[in-house]
Amino acid sequence: MEAKHEEIVTDWNPLSLFDLSAAVVTSVMGHVEREVWALPGPILQGILPSLNIYYLERIEETAVKKGLSTQPIWCKLWCDIMKTRPSRFESIKCWRKKFLEAFFSNVLRGILDVSSDQRLRDPYFLPLLYTSQHVTQLTIYNMLEGIAELMAKHNQGVLENLVVSLRSLTFRHLLSSSQSMRQQLSLLLHHLIHHGAVNHVSMNSWPNPDSSLIVLILKMSAGVWHPGKTLVNQASLCHLCRETSVDQSQKLDQEHETHLGSSLLLHGLATGQHSDRDLRNERPLPSMPPGFENVEELARALNASVDCHLSSSPSQSKMQHSTNSGSCNAEKGSVRLSPAKSSQNGSLLNECQKRGKGITKRKLGCHQKTSKVTTNSDLYDFVFTVAREEEEKALLNKKKNAKERRTFVNCSAYPTEDSTMGLVHTDRPVGITSLKTANRFRSVSILEILSIRLNRNTCQMLGNLLSSWVSLEKLVLSLNKTNLEHLEVRFPREPLQTSLLIPVLKASRSLQSLSLDSAVISCPQQVEQLLHALKEYSPVLKRLSFHDINLSHHSKDVLLLLQDPILQEITFSFCRLFENCTMEFLTEIISAVKKNSSLKTLKLPGNRLGNHRLVALADIFSEDSSASICHLDVSSNCIKPDGLLEFAKKLESYVAQRREHIKFTKLCLSQNWLDQDAVVAEEALWRLKAICSVVSDTWDSSQAFADYVSVM
Secondary structure (H helix, E strand, O other): OHHHHHHHHHHOOOOOHHHHHHHHHHHOHHHHHHHHHOOOHHHHHHHHHHOOHHHHHHOHHHHHHOOOOOHHHHHHHHHHHHOOOOOOOOOOOOHHHHHHHHHHHHHHHOOOOHHHOHHHOOOOOOHHHHHHHHOOEEEEEOOOOOHHHHHOHHHHHHHHHHHHHOOEEEEEOOOOOOHHHHHHHHHHHHHHHHOOOOOEEEEEEEOOOOHHHHHHHHHHHOOEOOOHHHOOOHHHOOHHHHHHHHHHHHHHHHHHHHHHHHHHHHHHHHHOOOOHHHHHHOOOOOOOOOOOOOHHHHHHHHOOOOOOOOOOOHHHHHHHHOOOHHHHHHHHHOOOOOOOOHHHHHHHHHHHHHHHHHHHHHHHHHOOOOOOOOOOHHHHHHHHHHHHHHHHHHHHHHHHHHHHHHHHHHOOOOOOHHHOOOOOOOOOOOOHHHHOOOOEOOOOOEEEEEEEOOOHHHHHHHHHHHOOOOOOOEEEEEOOOOOOOEEEEEEEEEEOOHHHHHHHHHHOOOOOEEEEEEEEOOOOHHHHHHHHHHHHHOOOOOEEEEEOOOOOOOHHHHHHHHOOOOOOEEEEEOOOOOOOOOHHHHHHHHHHHHHOOOOOEEEOOOOOOHHHHHHHHHHHHOOOOOOOOOEEEOOOOOOOHHHHHHHHHHHHHHHHHHHHHOOOOEEEOOOOOHHHOHHHHHHHHHHHHOOOEEEOOOOOHHHHHHHHHHOO
């Protein structure tokens, strides 16, 4: 018994006096915080492990200044509270930041109870409010847990902190959600992206993605928002929009008051009703119209006497002259000069001067027939009346613009929820309905979509968004079970950037159709590299199209494409294939096509084929050919009726020899010179229509040539 008692006494290690003191200090940190910060470094280092997370965070700057590190303490907190070890591939640069972000997320989702550990609670701090200022990355899971909490009124301070601090937003394992939850998510994204600093949005690992959620997140990330009926209460619109609207309205009002004051000052000078003191207290006026040195000179010009009335009616003249000077002054006092820009003032004065010249001419003509008028109100009223009309027009425009801005903020002009929350079921592509007319908010620069099954409508909507998503710098589409089947790249007369295109091909193993448009080949090796990449990374590519790309010096690459055993459709549209080619090159093309049984469609529009090359092309269907060409397009190739007739006769002979072995079904002949001999062309078309379907037109080659010459 004694031995057991001794063993218990030996195992019990009482706290040292320093530990007891540290425990007391940490319990009253709310009162002695500044005194603790002032302690010497060695003493402070002993107290740090006893502090809760709030004071440990607050003391960080002081600890650094004293040469102390809190990282080991934050690492221990992570191990004790989160009970997980970071991946060995993860490099932790700051345990403090990692812990506080995870702490915020777990408390928000309700999976961490702050009362479970004394280091997590403090009566002076609200966990979400305090830690939100350190959150730069946030992940939303499953049923959008935490969204309603963030949008709650009592957490407005938390949301305001996230608007400033949050940079990256991730959605993971999302499930279908209710309409009210989508409304909350819409408002949250509006704050964090449109008014906030989020520049990176990631969506990953959705087993059964909700299309309406994908559409919502993509549109909000692109800066497109149509609240409409998604807001239960229009008054609940975010205060940031309301503040912006108020600021804009106040600015417009201030500008109008400034212009109004300047106009009244100018009018006062013209009537002599402003003193020197008024001049000193007023803001500078807009620049004087051309031909006037200062305001006084302009006033003198306006007050110059006029001897002839503007009105041509004698009765109107009598009525105007009967007006006394007092009433004239009263009317003048209600007239304001247009607060437009100086250039507009100049044009207005020029117009007035032009009209004044006309008046002067009429005055000279009637000077001896009428009595001299003593009042100068005619020209004066005329100038200011025109100015008033211009000012009223400008004021109406300003009010209209301000109203539109307020309407934009109040969201009264936006489409309803159907065009925002779900897919738009119209004849037009999804997402394009409102993109052109929508007012844009701030958008993100990085978008990642990982391991999510995307349907056709979602992909089409994303494509529509990308057409005007100017801030997007990085787009990652990876392991999405749809990838990519069709890719169209347009280079507006820019170099073909093979180095940037190859990674896209490498990541798009399911690519079936590729179209390259209007690219400039600056280096011959680029085409070779591209074809090699297509062969290696696009095993199921079936359709390949080149448009407006000069391939006249790439005959070898063209032949390699025509020999490809996978491609079913090849298009060389306006690629200048036969610009400087020899007959040997045409023979090689025909030979390659004859040996390729997988190629079904060959389109060669706009390549200067001409009569003799068209006739030679008929050998594709010769008796020794294994070609399977069904569709041949030779539009815009300078083909004349006699050449077409010879081609038709040659094709007839091959069809007679091979009969059912020829599968040729469609021939396109649009925009050729068939109008030069209507009789021959009609015979050729009659023969061809007996073999296949012919697409032709009544193209006027002479007019087209004239149009071409006229624009050269």
